Amino acid sequence: MKLATWNVNSLNVRLPHVLDWLRDNQPDVLCLQETKQEDSKFPYDTLKEAGYQAIHSGQKTYNGVAILSRHPMTDVTHDIAGFEDDQKRVISATIDGMRVVCVYVVNGQAVDSDKYHYKMRWLNALTDWLRGELAAHPKLVLLGDYNIAPEDRDCHDPAAWLGQVLVSPGEREAFKKLTDLGLHDSFRLFEQPEKSFSWWDYRMMGFRRNFGMRIDHILVSDALKPACLSAHIDKAPRKLERPSDHTPVVLEIA
DNA sequence: ATGGCTTATTGTATAAGA
Numbered sequence A: 001m002k003l004a005t006w007n008v009n010s011l012n013v014r015l016p017h018v019l020d021w022l023r024d025n026q027p028d029v030l031c032l033q034e035t036k037q038e039d040s041k042f043p044y045d046t047l048k049e050a051g052y053q054a055i056h057s058g059q060k061t062y063n064g065v066a067i068l069s070r071h072p073m074t075d076v077t078h079d080i081a082g083f084e085d086d087q088k089r090v091i092s093a094t095i096d097g098m099r100v101v102c103v104y105v106v107n108g109q110a111v112d113s114d115k116y117h118y119k120m121r122w123l124n125a126l127t128d129w130l131r132g133e134l135a136a137h138p139k140l141v142l143l144g145d146y147n148i149a150p151e152d153r154d155c156h157d158p159a160a161w162l163g164q165v166l167v168s169p170g171e172r173e174a175f176k177k178l179t180d181l182g183l184h185d186s187f188r189l190f191e192q193p194e195k196s197f198s199w200w201d202y203r204m205m206g207f208r209r210n211f212g213m214r215i216d217h218i219l220v221s222d223a224l225k226p227a228c229l230s231a232h233i234d235k236a237p238r239k240l241e242r243p244s245d246h247t248p249v250v251l252e253i254a
Numbered sequence B: 001a002t003g004g005c006t007t008a009t010t011g012t013a014t015a016a017g018a
Helices: A011-025 A044-049 A114-136 A169-179
Strands: A002-007 A029-033 A053-057 A065-069 A073-078 A090-095 A098-104 A140-145 A183-185 A216-221 A228-233 A249-253
Touching: A002 A011, A002 A098, A002 A140, A002 A216, A011 A029, A011 A044, A029 A098, A029 A140, A044 A053, A053 A073, A053 A090, A065 A090, A065 A098, A098 A114, A114 A140, A114 A169, A140 A249, A169 A183, A216 A249
Parallel strands: A002 A029, A098 A140
Antiparallel strands: A002 A249, A029 A065, A053 A065, A073 A090, A090 A098, A140 A216, A183 A216, A228 A249
């Protein structure tokens, strides 16, 4: 079973890249973030022709999450139960006995801003909700754009970024609370190249200079951890014409 | 490094992303 996550920064713009990537990589499941479109605009038919059924929770201009799957999806839910939120950031489904949760975590803009405090509240609510989800579904995988680089080695220049949004101690503590639920950063279960990142700023030739961050993650529950076979970041789509600023993160599970 | 892109909007500048 091959699972992947990709923040596409507008599915309207990136659909050709997504279709090419599906054709070339044949994942079983692909989670998307920042589709930036309403459900009525979502390309269900085109994806079906490519062999994928899809579920989507979207809105105009901002946010929007989707799960694409070659296998049937059941028990579809939107959002974080019990958390009042207008922004479309979470969608979940059960696929082949595994609970798949796709998240687009709040960016936070700047430490201590209103958006940062929303990020912290949002992450707290996610963690509380997932505690129950894990109890109900021991085989759970949490994929998405977390907007958190968990460790200094996940940031191209920790000194320059010290204390800033994406790497601040508060955000890293929130990430740790997620892993304390019994979730594991699947990328780090395997040996990886130094300076592996999943996002690079469009400006300053960020990609060419590898000025990036690893902020897209696939966390697996205790029950799934022993089944993990390999994990990698696929930088190829970031090299294309008019790319997303993020690139896919991939996990293979037995 | 402090913007230098990129996206969407009923736009021709602004907001937001990370």
